[in-house]
Amino acid sequence: MRAIWKGAVAFGLVNVPVKLYAATGEHEVTLHQVHAKDGGRIRYKRTCSLDGETVEYAEIAKGYETDEGELVVLTDEDLARLPLATEREIEVLEFVPADQVDPMLLGKSYYLEPEKTAAKPYALLRGALEQADRMAVVKVALRQRESMAVLRVREKVIVLQTLLWPDEVRQAEFPILDGEVSVRPQELAMAASLVDSLAADFDPSQYSDRYEAALEELITEKVSAGHTQAVPVPAEEGAAGGGGAEVVDLLAALQRSVEKARTARGDAPEPAAEAPAKRTKSATAAKEPKTAGKAGRAKAADGAGAPKSSKARTAKPEEPETPAPRRRRKAS
Numbered sequence: 001m002r003a004i005w006k007g008a009v010a011f012g013l014v015n016v017p018v019k020l021y022a023a024t025g026e027h028e029v030t031l032h033q034v035h036a037k038d039g040g041r042i043r044y045k046r047t048c049s050l051d052g053e054t055v056e057y058a059e060i061a062k063g064y065e066t067d068e069g070e071l072v073v074l075t076d077e078d079l080a081r082l083p084l085a086t087e088r089e090i091e092v093l094e095f096v097p098a099d100q101v102d103p104m105l106l107g108k109s110y111y112l113e114p115e116k117t118a119a120k121p122y123a124l125l126r127g128a129l130e131q132a133d134r135m136a137v138v139k140v141a142l143r144q145r146e147s148m149a150v151l152r153v154r155e156k157v158i159v160l161q162t163l164l165w166p167d168e169v170r171q172a173e174f175p176i177l178d179g180e181v182s183v184r185p186q187e188l189a190m191a192a193s194l195v196d197s198l199a200a201d202f203d204p205s206q207y208s209d210r211y212e213a214a215l216e217e218l219i220t221e222k223v224s225a226g227h228t229q230a231v232p233v234p235a236e237e238g239a240a241g242g243g244g245a246e247v248v249d250l251l252a253a254l255q256r257s258v259e260k261a262r263t264a265r266g267d268a269p270e271p272a273a274e275a276p277a278k279r280t281k282s283a284t285a286a287k288e289p290k291t292a293g294k295a296g297r298a299k300a301a302d303g304a305g306a307p308k309s310s311k312a313r314t315a316k317p318e319e320p321e322t323p324a325p326r327r328r329r330k331a332s
Contacts, residue, residue: 001111005142007088009112009151011125017115018090018122020142023159024109029215040232079144090160092151095134101150104169107162112151122158129153 005020033042046055062079064072114122129136129151136151140160148163222228 003113004110007090009090009092009125009138011092011121011136014121014124016121016125017118018112018158019115020160021111021113022108023111027212029212029219038232039229090138090140090149090151093137093139095129095132095136096150098133098135098152101135101163102169105163105166106150107147107164110160110162112158112160125151126153126156126158129158 001021003019003021007018007020009016009018034040035042046057046060047053048055061076062074064074066072112122125136130153138149138151138160140147140149140162142162148165149160150163152159152161
């Protein structure tokens, strides 16, 4: 894991230098949006709604729209002047019973790892939390935003879990729940019996994501059946340029596409040494007509230098206009 934050827990007069790590991470099969006809990736651009021009990221600012429809633009300098808890300190405010923290308020979880010199104060804070059976309410600044959080112990690690602010939890207002509902004792007893029959200790490892497993199996079946295609080269990579360099780049892109397609089908890839040799021949053949001029083409047409003529014919699909003069010279 990679630390996403470094600072210290301010525990009274004790400072505990720590590193912060994301404790959770959702996993899913990554799917891209592509053009169904040719497999091209769908790209999105940041454009201005007024002039339609593409906007660079450095030119983008934050804006707030008022209830009256007016826009307030906030610059980085404006945001820098706002009060914010120190970015390198987790300030312990109080210790509260764990059952008083509403699970609805709990947000993301992070592991706290002590620095090498802070093992003892870290153990001290952990032991105090365990002995008191309480959570530490703290204030911390993460990603330019001040958050409330709690510190709790999970096995041997202190976990920081962010909290939503109270006004971020929506109230459930369902009028139907205010009405009187009559439940017979027999029905309540039967429901309790059902609960007892399904009672168990919670073990999340016995559950799995069936949808993800089925999606991975579907993708594997398509790859095994050869229902794949080479990743198309974006237009901007194959356009503009001309000359021998364009031929080399195009051949290299095609070679990569072929190798990727063969790998997806499970075919044996071509030896790595062959690709550079082919590109060298193509590049040489593409440059020969430009350096030799008319005399060079006439010499090739008369049959002199058979090996060179063979190489030239190999590369001629890139220059369709060259074979025509050869046929006319032979006819004369």
